[in-house]
Amino acid sequence: MLNEIKKRLADTLSEKRYAHSLGVAEEAKRLAEIYGADADKAYLAGLLHDCAKRIPTDKQLEECTARNVLLDEWAVKCPPVIHGFLGEEMAKSEYGVTDAEVLGAIRRHTVGGKGMTLLEKIVYIADLTEKNRDFDGVSELRKIVGTDLDGAVELSIRQQIKLCMSRRSVIHPDIICLWNDIMIGDTK
Ligand SMILES: [Fe+2]
Numbered sequence: 249m250l251n252e253i254k255k256r257l258a259d260t261l262s263e264k265r266y267a268h269s270l271g272v273a274e275e276a277k278r279l280a281e282i283y284g285a286d287a288d289k290a291y292l293a294g295l296l297h298d299c300a301k302r303i304p305t306d307k308q309l310e311e312c313t314a315r316n317v318l319l320d321e322w323a324v325k326c327p328p329v330i331h332g333f334l335g336e337e338m339a340k341s342e343y344g345v346t347d348a349e350v351l352g353a354i355r356r357h358t359v360g361g362k363g364m365t366l367l368e369k370i371v372y373i374a375d376l377t378e379k380n381r382d383f384d385g386v387s388e389l390r391k392i393v394g395t396d397l398d399g400a401v402e403l404s405i406r407q408q409i410k411l412c413m414s415r416r417s418v419i420h421p422d423i424i425c426l427w428n429d430i431m432i433g434d435t436k
């Protein structure tokens with residue numbers, strides 16, 4: 249099954265996006281082994297997390313409508329987060345994924361959310377710390393991600409909100425919910 253999924257992703261995603269997807273799968277598996285989550289689910293969710301990126305960003309909204317993917321009022325206004333919600337649907341309908349945890353990790357990798365599971369947090373952060381990523385602040389995340397998962401998630405939220413503010417872009421409220429969970433220690 250994994251080989252089929254890989255082949256399909258390799259055929260539909262750009263070379264760079266496919267390499268990133270493999271990187272997230274490997275990083276999510278590594279983190280799952282450290283933190284005691286299911287490594288197979290982490291690998292699968294990592295592999296498929298960006299499967300909806302084969303649809304151009306400006307077409308994702310209409311694709312959501314066509315596939316009956318419900319978006320909240322904020323997701324509609326944040327184009328970069330939509331592929332998480334669309335990806336969940338595509339993982340189900342095109343890749344046969346039925347596991348709710350894997351699907352949740354795909355859905356929430358862009359926005360985070362309240363009460364995230366360990367697996368969801370792992371995929372969320374693996375998306376940022378996988379080996380092909382290169383952005384300001386990635387080395388700080390990599391330094392702590394293997395020993396302090398919540399600390400790494402906290403730092404990534406700081407980085408992302410700062411970036412959204414500097415770009416004057418909409419901040420999806422689910423990321424604030426994730427921030428609040430970490431601040432009050434309501435973590436899994
Ligand atoms: Fe993504």
Ligand SMILES: [Fe+2]
Pocket residue numbers: 268272297298375
């Ligand atoms: Fe990604």
